[in-house]
Amino acid sequence: MPDSLRRINEATEAARRGYVPEVQTQQNRDAVEIPGLSKAALTVLRDTREARFMGEGQREGEGYDARMRRRAEAVAAAWQRGRADPSVAGELDRFMTAAGQRLGEEGEQAALRAAASGKRMELPGVGREHRDSLDELARHFAETREAVTISARWEQRVEREAKEAARW
DSSP: OHHHHHHHHHHHHHHHHHHHHHHHHHHHHHTOOOOOOOHHHHHHHHHHHHHHHHTTSOOTTOOHHHHHHHHHHHHHHHHHHHTTSHHHHHHHHHHHHHHHHHHHHHHHHHHHHHHHHTOOOOOTTOOGGGHHHHHHHHHHHHHHHHHHHHHHHHHHHHHHHHHHHHHO
């Protein structure tokens, strides 16, 4: 009997050690408020989305690489134009920081998957009354993440090409 009680006590303590930090982490995430995006910030996201889709159409005789280059250039240009206003740039940065803190890595991945598939984003503990807001968050998070990524890659490519051209 004493061994059984000891094993039960050890199992209970192990479960508590895993559960309490997990709950605390979720409570900390839940305390993070994600700011809504202004009309100006939403316009930046719309412009980068439109640039992405406009750049996807293939022109006669154009190869895949040229099309992807044109797409990246258009998205990066739209993103940089939109971020030229420091208040909009700050707003987008604050949105992404808060969304990352609130969602955590798993939530970020869920947002990206939901936005890519067009399906609803699912998160434990989020009620039906918040699903539309969660889907909107997923779309905005994915669009912003993509614009940041494409823009950064474009800037790296331009820098690399400039260095290569300088060598010749």
